[in-house]
Amino acid sequence: MIQLGCIADDLTGATDLASLLVRAGWRVVQVRGIPESSEFLSDYDAVVIALKSRSIPATDAVQQSLAALKFLQSLSAKQFYFKYCSTFDSTPEGNIGPVAQALSKHLASEKVLFCPAFPENGRTVYSGHLFVHNTPLHESGMEKHPLNPMTDSNLMRVLSSQTVLSVGLVPWQCIQAGTQAIQESINSQSHCFLIADALNADDLSTLAQATSTHQLSTGGSAFAGAIAQQSPSMFRQIAQHSTSSSWHIQQPAAVLVGSCSRQTFRQVEAFKPFADCWRMPLLEDAQLSRSISHIEQHVAASFLNFLQQRADSGSLRPMLIYSAQTPDDVITLQTLLGNQAAGELVERILAGIAHMLKDAGQRLFIVAGGETSGAITHALNVPHLEIGPEIAAGVPWTRSITTSPDNPAIYLALKSGNFGQDNFFSHAIDLLTSKTTS
DSSP: OOSEEEEESSHHHHHHHHHHHHHTTOOEEEEESOOSSOTTOSSOSEEEEEOOOSSSOHHHHHHHHHHHHHHHHHTTOSEEEEEOOTTOOOBTTBSHHHHHHHHHHHHTOSOEEEEOOBGGGTEEEETTEEEETTEEGGGTTGGGOSSSOOOOOBHHHHHHTTOSSOEEEEOHHHHHTOHHHHHHHHHHOOOSEEEEOBOSHHHHHHHHHHTTTOSEEEEOHHHHHHHHHTSOOTTHHHHHHHTSTTOOOOSOOEEEEOOOOHHHHHHHHHHGGGSEEEEOOHHHHHHTTOOHHHHHHHHHHHHHHHHHHHHHHTOOSOEEEESOSSHHHHHHHHHHHOHHHHHHHHHHHHHHHHHHHHHTTOOEEEEESHHHHHHHHHHTTOOEEEEEEEEETTEEEEEEOOOOTTSOOOEEEEEOTTOSOTTHHHHHHHHHHSSOOO
């Protein structure tokens, strides 16, 4: 029996969630998609299933999430958690509301808490409104998100547009009054879905205590971490070992960047002096009106030339592989190719590069970008991930779980675009390649 069965709506969000559970002292495994069997999954406090359901049609997201729930129920999970982004990424059609509604109906959960707050990363909720570093969500830059633009900070209004169930609020003043006040507020309301205010870690802890008997909870990774803090690991010694010096590898890292967030651009600039750098010539090819297939062929040839030059020089520095230098580059490429085509092209190229590097013996990867992370883990054929040392809040090192000496583990840091400080890439490498890892 596992303590918590988790369903995450994207890969880096799943890793974010798993990292906070590990921080709480739990032993955690992350799986990509719904496993074919439960082999290797019994000796963990939590199993996190990473779907790619955030931006797909709501009916498909519901179907995948219910299938994930059924699998977690087969593991006899005591409680269940639906994880979405701390910025509540969604559209008027979903998918947070439809998925939560389907899960709550299947589990016969009369009251479901929604707690996206992640105070450590600047995401807070007050009076049902979501703030990013004290700025209302719709003024934080998320209103320009290419897939899920968030133009309303009122989460009660956003969630109400996605579900037929009524939506209420557990206000901050109630949380300050303690667990009993929270429970009384939840039980006295006729609403099925309840947005929870939270301004700090103590608020999350109080909410976790007050809802400890709830079979289903939803939110960001921080609330799940607070839930885990309420129960000790059933595998304490193994969990402690997983973040010890056993996480060590001596190999130059390959940093693959698909994210176009401003924070990732800053991280790329900070890392350039320490790496052998290669930028995909996508923009130049697109400006020459080359076809997608021609672009892919030219990019592949350019990358092979980069690898040959690197080999000839005998370099042991990390590789930095990225798709754009500035936000304007991204806008131009999207204008020339179309938003979806440009994104899919970058993902496809980076996935192919990762597969090529793996075949050449590369085992240490850092990946920036949620969609890119999904494409690369699929290309590397990594279905199960063990969670290791934390690099930044919500971003751990992970490694593939393997039982064959002929198939050595692959080490992966999977980062959402806006996560991590400017020196993230250097810090991640130092953490894993130094002689000791804490």
